Amino acid sequence: MRFSPLFLGWGVLVLGMTAMAEYNGWSLARINQVENVPKTVRDNPGAYRSTYGYYNRYIGGK
Amino acid sequence: MSQPSASCPSCGAPVVFRWSGSVQTVCAFCKSILVRTNLDLTKVGAVADLPPDSSPIQIGTEGVVDNKAFAVLGRILYEYEFGGWNEWHVVYNNGASGWLSDAQLEYDVSWQVQPPPPASAFPHNPQREQQFAWGGRVYQVTSVTRAHYMGVEGELPFQYWDKAEVVFADLRTCDEQFGTIDYTEDPPLLFLGRAVGFDDLRLKNVREFEGWRR
Amino acid sequence: MSSPAVTPPVVKAKALHCANCGGPVELRGFGHTLSVVCPQCHAVLDVSTPLVQILQRAQEAQERVHPKIPLGTRGQIENVAWEVIGFQVRQIVVDDVPYSWDEYLLFNPYYGFRYLSEYDGHWNFIRTLPLVPESVAGARPALRLRGVTYKHFQHSNATTTFVLGEFPWRAHRGETAAVDDFIAPPRMLSGERTDGEVVWSLGEYWTGGQIWKAFQLPGRPNPAVGVYANQPSPHHGRAGAMWRLSLWMLAALAAMMFYFTVSARREQVYAERHTFSTGTGGEPSLVTPVFELKGRPSNVELQIRTDLDNNWAYFNLALINQDTGRAWDFGREVSYYHGNDGGESWTEGGQSDSVSIPAIPPGHYYLRIEPEMDSKQASSMSYDVSIRRDVPTYTFFLIAAVLLMIPPIVSTMRVGAFETARWRESDYAPSSGGGE
Numbered sequence: 001m002r003f004s005p006l007f008l009g010w011g012v013l014v015l016g017m018t019a020m021a022e023y024n025g026w027s028l029a030r031i032n033q034v035e036n037v038p039k040t041v042r043d044n045p046g047a048y049r050s051t052y053g054y055y056n057r058y059i060g061g062k
Numbered sequence: 063m064s065q066p067s068a069s070c071p072s073c074g075a076p077v078v079f080r081w082s083g084s085v086q087t088v089c090a091f092c093k094s095i096l097v098r099t100n101l102d103l104t105k106v107g108a109v110a111d112l113p114p115d116s117s118p119i120q121i122g123t124e125g126v127v128d129n130k131a132f133a134v135l136g137r138i139l140y141e142y143e144f145g146g147w148n149e150w151h152v153v154y155n156n157g158a159s160g161w162l163s164d165a166q167l168e169y170d171v172s173w174q175v176q177p178p179p180p181a182s183a184f185p186h187n188p189q190r191e192q193q194f195a196w197g198g199r200v201y202q203v204t205s206v207t208r209a210h211y212m213g214v215e216g217e218l219p220f221q222y223w224d225k226a227e228v229v230f231a232d233l234r235t236c237d238e239q240f241g242t243i244d245y246t247e248d249p250p251l252l253f254l255g256r257a258v259g260f261d262d263l264r265l266k267n268v269r270e271f272e273g274w275r276r
Numbered sequence: 277m278s279s280p281a282v283t284p285p286v287v288k289a290k291a292l293h294c295a296n297c298g299g300p301v302e303l304r305g306f307g308h309t310l311s312v313v314c315p316q317c318h319a320v321l322d323v324s325t326p327l328v329q330i331l332q333r334a335q336e337a338q339e340r341v342h343p344k345i346p347l348g349t350r351g352q353i354e355n356v357a358w359e360v361i362g363f364q365v366r367q368i369v370v371d372d373v374p375y376s377w378d379e380y381l382l383f384n385p386y387y388g389f390r391y392l393s394e395y396d397g398h399w400n401f402i403r404t405l406p407l408v409p410e411s412v413a414g415a416r417p418a419l420r421l422r423g424v425t426y427k428h429f430q431h432s433n434a435t436t437t438f439v440l441g442e443f444p445w446r447a448h449r450g451e452t453a454a455v456d457d458f459i460a461p462p463r464m465l466s467g468e469r470t471d472g473e474v475v476w477s478l479g480e481y482w483t484g485g486q487i488w489k490a491f492q493l494p495g496r497p498n499p500a501v502g503v504y505a506n507q508p509s510p511h512h513g514r515a516g517a518m519w520r521l522s523l524w525m526l527a528a529l530a531a532m533m534f535y536f537t538v539s540a541r542r543e544q545v546y547a548e549r550h551t552f553s554t555g556t557g558g559e560p561s562l563v564t565p566v567f568e569l570k571g572r573p574s575n576v577e578l579q580i581r582t583d584l585d586n587n588w589a590y591f592n593l594a595l596i597n598q599d600t601g602r603a604w605d606f607g608r609e610v611s612y613y614h615g616n617d618g619g620e621s622w623t624e625g626g627q628s629d630s631v632s633i634p635a636i637p638p639g640h641y642y643l644r645i646e647p648e649m650d651s652k653q654a655s656s657m658s659y660d661v662s663i664r665r666d667v668p669t670y671t672f673f674l675i676a677a678v679l680l681m682i683p684p685i686v687s688t689m690r691v692g693a694f695e696t697a698r699w700r701e702s703d704y705a706p707s708s709g710g711g712e
Contacts, residue, residue: 007518007683011525015532018676022536022668025575027634034603037596045561045644048594115287116307118386141324144445145310166308166444167388168406190474202408205473236410236421257406260387270286271306271385274357 070094072105080135081153084217087136095214095223107223112139112213117148117164118260118268118276121216125162125263127171131155134162136216140230142209151218159219161253162263163242169263170240172255181249188231188243196252201233201241287385295321295328304348304361306385309442315347320439320448332448339438341365344394344498345380347441351491353401358382358390360491362441368432368455381443389444392487393479397500398507399487400464400479409458409465409476416704419458419465421478426458426465429505429702434468457505461698464506481506503697511691518684525680533673541571541666552589552647553656561646566598569638569665576633577667578643582659584612584627589657591629592646597639604633632669 020026041048068077073092086097088109095107123134136151147165154160163170175196185192185203192203211225225246233241234257244251268276290303299316303309303323310324311331318340320332343363345351350359362381367374377395384390391402409419409426417428436451458465462481467474481504484497500507545567552560569576582589588611596603608631614623643663649655699705 004514004518004521004683007521010683011521011680014676014679015525015528018529018672019532021672022532024573025632025635025666025669026672027575027632027669028671029606029631029633031604031606031633034594034605035601037594037601037603039598039601041596041644042563042566042598042642045563045646046559048561048644114290114307116305116385145308145324167384167386168404170406190469190472204408204475207472234406234408236407238407240406268386272286272288274385276386 068103070096070105071103072096077103079217080133081157081159081217083153083157083159083219084135085219086214086221086223087217088215097221106221109213109215109223112215113141113146115269117150117167118271119148119150119162119164119265120267120269123150123265123267125152125265127154127160127258127263132160132162134216136214136218138214138218138222139212140209141212142207146212151216160255163240167260169258169260170255171258172240172242172253175252175254178249179252184243184250184252185231188229194231194233194241194243196241197254199235199239201235201239203231204234205232206230207232292323292328294319295330296334303442304359305383305442305444308383308444309361310444311439311446311448312442313440315440318440322446324446331446341378341438341440343378343380343440345392345487345491345493349491349493351382351487353382353390353490356384356387358384360392360441362439362443362447364436364440364443364447365438366434367437368434370432376437381441391477392482394487395504396502397484397498398504399482399484400506401482402466402477402479405476405478407476408474417456417458421465424460424463426460426463429457429459429464429704431456431703459506461506462508479506481508502701503694505698505701507698509691509694509698511687511694515684515687515691518687522680522684526677529673529676529680533668533670536668540668541574543570543665544662545569545665546643546661546663548662549658549660550645551656551658552649553654554649554651555654555656560648561592561644564643564645564661566640566642567663568640569636571638571666573635573637574666575669576636577630577664578633579628579630579662579664580608580610580659581628581662582610582612582657584610584657586613586615587611587655587657588625588650589655589659590648592648594644595633595636595641596644597637597641599639603644604636606631606633632667 070077070089070092072094073089075089075091077087077089077096079087084098086095088095093109094105095109096103097106119134121134121136125132132152132154134150134152138149140147145166147163150162150164152160152162160171160173163172185194188203188206190203190206194201194203207230208227209230210227214223229245231243238257240256241252241254244253287306292301294301294314294317296314296319297317299314301312301314303312312321312323314321318334319330322329322331345360347360347363350357359382360380361383364379365376366379367376377393380392382390382392393400393402409421412418412420412425419426432455434453434455436447436449439447439449454469456467464479466477466479484500488497546564548564576595580591588609591608593608594603594605608629610629611625612627613625645661
């Protein structure tokens with residue numbers, strides 16, 4: 001049974017990437033990382049300003 | 063093989079028959095066609111110059127078919143519209159007489175079917191790709207050839223010379239069985255055998271060709 | 277012995293003078309030659325009798341063809357030496373288009389004759405067969421020979437348009453034969469019918485490289501164009517091998533999926549129902565209590581189930597690490613509409629949403645939720661939020677399965693394309709007619 005070493009390499013790559021994705025818990029969703037969220041947000045959730053999450057009806061301005 | 067010797071009635075040269083069943087031979091020196099009866103040899107004709115040699119087989123060539131050794135004793139040359147071929151008369155070491163056909167270096171061995179089949183067994187007007195059944199096999203006619211006699215050489219099991227045009231139907235099967243229906247006579251004669259390769263014949267004493275090694 | 281005790285002399289090649297121009301003509305066919313073309317004036321001579329006769333006058337100079345293997349060249353095939361002694365060009369006409377190919381006559385004084393045919397760089401080594409093949413019943417004509425089935429490829433009437441060299445028959449321009457070709461790549465079984473005779477031959481596909489090597493020709497062979505009737509497929513067996521390998525890999529993928537399904541924590545860390553409405557004033561955002569995410573860095577599945585009915589809601593979400601201050605910020609829209617359009621009911625969207633938040637390190641987290649709904653009308657909803665730690669993402673396995681099947685699919689397509697190209701030249705091309 002002749003097999004293509006190229007296909008074998010591709011298969012190993014696909015399987016490896018899948019294993020990594022599953023093990024590390026990757027996601028296809030668009031999630032943005034934000035740093036330094038202050039601890040005060042727990043007491044005052046309204047103070048948190050999400051720069052990314054707003055629905056696109058939000059047009060500029062403060 | 064018996065080797066009674068005699069003298070050619072035409073030129074006096076020695077004539078030897080290598081096979082007891084030979085009816086006709088050709089004097090190698092004067093090319094007279096000699097027919098043997100119980101008593102003597104009679105000249106019945108002469109052979110004109112034969113066409114240039116094309117076959118590696120010659121009188122005296124030896125070979126093997128089905129583990130039986132044979133020697134080439136004679137031949138009949140035929141010609142037809144698209145070429146010519148040789149029918150070599152061979153005799154096996156058990157005394158049986160047969161034929162080795164050489165048509166453009168395609169070889170077939172065959173033996174005459176005895177007793178001869180009745181006239182009703184044969185198609186009257188053979189056509190290409192017609193079926194012919196005999197002996198549990200079905201053959202197909204692969205060629206219908208109008209041929210005429212070109213010459214004879216050596217010993218033959220029957221009288222044959224200077225014949226008028228004759229029709230042959232070649233028969234073949236899917237497994238290399240071979241046959242020929244010879245419409246020279248009435249009823250026609252049937253020869254059956256098979257195709258053989260040059261190497262399968264293990265020929266010895268073949269003709270040499272300038273510039274070619276076997 | 278009934279013959280003189282002298283061995284017959286070695287048969288020599290003959291030479292004669294052309295009856296048309298008087299030039300020298302050499303015969304290499306040792307008595308088999310019936311016709312020969314004078315190399316000087318190209319008249320076809322009948323040499324079957326000692327009297328050399330002109331069979332056909334010379335062809336126009338501009339139509340003369342030069343054989344790719346010169347006459348007299350010897351080559352070694354199957355351990356036998358063969359000499360090229362004859363050459364002809366034959367032609368068929370399909371849909372008013374003429375197609376020509378070259379034929380070379382090979383000769384060995386013991387083994388007989390063979391043929392080479394060449395078309396567009398595709399070569400065939402051909403020998404005649406002392407047999408008739410068996411017919412095979414089926415939708416298309418087919419023959420069986422030595423256990424192999426040959427499919428009918430083409431029926432044509434071949435005419436000789438040019439001759440050079442010697443032939444064991446009276447070869448001349450204008451000679452015709454009805455030809456049927458049957459293929460079982462790399463072999464081709466051909467039947468030639470003339471008046472009163474049918475001859476079957478077996479051809480074996482040879483590349484130009486193999487021919488050049490066998491005859492030790494200088495230079496390089498002309499490249500092969502297109503796909504020839506009995507050209508062996510370079511993809512033979514490959515598609516099958518690819519699918520077999522693909523099956524093994526899909527099995528490995530299935531095993532991986534089983535492993536991750538079984539070993540995932542799938543630990544629920546939060547589940548709570550909330551309500552939201554646009555009417556009430558006050559702060560729309562809320563935060564959940566802190567929960568702990570354990571184990572190695574893995575994903576977090578967030579599921580929201582609403583009771584929306586013909587409405588939409590947008591959730592601004594942030595998963596925030598209490599200790600490090602890092603947050604994963606995103607938004608999810610949920611909309612559900614349904615109706616009945618003149619008897620046909622339809623739905624659009626869904627009441628629930630699920631998202632996987634990637635690679636979250638272990639630690640203490642809480643979720644910040646800020647829902648939004650259509651502010652132009654009074655809307656309200658209640659929604660269940662549930663958070664699970666380490667849940668397998670089956671989408672990745674689906675993507676991997678598709679990726680693993682792409683190479684064998686491509687391979688099968690290539691095989692199909694090659695065979696389509698092959699059969700395009702036959703009598704059975706999908707479009708009208710065919711050619712070769």
